[in-house]
Amino acid sequence: MLLSLVVSNIIRTFAQNMETTIIEDDIFVFEPSEEDGSVLMAAETSWRGMADELQELHYMKGARFINQLKLIIHYGEFNPVEGETDIFSAISEQSDDFDNLINAARKAVEHGYRVYILPNPRSCRTADFIFEKKGILGLYDLKTVHGKGSVGTQLFDSIGQTNRVLLNMTTDYNARLLSSEIKAYFEANEQAMEVLIFKGKKSISVSRWQVEAPRFNRFFRKKYEK
Numbered sequence: 001m002l003l004s005l006v007v008s009n010i011i012r013t014f015a016q017n018m019e020t021t022i023i024e025d026d027i028f029v030f031e032p033s034e035e036d037g038s039v040l041m042a043a044e045t046s047w048r049g050m051a052d053e054l055q056e057l058h059y060m061k062g063a064r065f066i067n068q069l070k071l072i073i074h075y076g077e078f079n080p081v082e083g084e085t086d087i088f089s090a091i092s093e094q095s096d097d098f099d100n101l102i103n104a105a106r107k108a109v110e111h112g113y114r115v116y117i118l119p120n121p122r123s124c125r126t127a128d129f130i131f132e133k134k135g136i137l138g139l140y141d142l143k144t145v146h147g148k149g150s151v152g153t154q155l156f157d158s159i160g161q162t163n164r165v166l167l168n169m170t171t172d173y174n175a176r177l178l179s180s181e182i183k184a185y186f187e188a189n190e191q192a193m194e195v196l197i198f199k200g201k202k203s204i205s206v207s208r209w210q211v212e213a214p215r216f217n218r219f220f221r222k223k224y225e226k
Helices: 002-026 050-059 062-075 098-110 151-157 175-188 216-225
Strands: 027-035 038-044 087-089 114-117 129-133 136-145 164-169 194-199 202-207
Touching (some): 050 062, 062 129, 062 136, 087 098, 098 114, 098 136, 098 194, 151 164, 151 175, 175 194, 175 216, 202 216
Parallel strands (some): 136 164, 164 194
Antiparallel strands (some): 027 038, 129 136, 194 202
8 A cells, every 4th residue: 555655645746846847838928018908927938930920910919919029039049139139039130121121220229128120021010020028929010211202102002010119310301291191001901009200319109098198199290300
């Protein structure tokens, strides 16, 4: 009887150790973070490759979306960009759009973000960056504004890639026109959450609730032209 009890305990202990090993191999724990009121605690690690994981973002919202961003950061083979601080890249410096991306990334770092530059798989439309700030993650599509070309056209082009757009302003642009184009973008895209603007040393975040405010145009122009 005693021998049977000892053997039973050994088997139970072995099984528990095996279960713990399996859990540690298949699960990794994230620090809690909030997005849209949801709190993320953990996620299964089933990495299928960058292109497939980026594609999955199109079908996710809330905590699952943030979970997927963390999965991509954790497994996406990002490398620190030489000579930069808080900028990590999954593309080569020889990529055609690297200079454009790195210029915007530097501005993001100046405004307190940690930046992850994403690849652009041919199999799907993807955004350009994952930004992290104080534990909050966001997926951004970059639109660099040169000359007097329509910002509205660029904003509408981002629909279907992500619900957050970064406008990197490298030229003077009429504030009244810009505010109306941003408003039209939010009205046309129910999924849109933010238009983030970098203008010189200034960072302006425009959200849906701001656009829907009665005096948005006046408020935006005052902030943009200040």
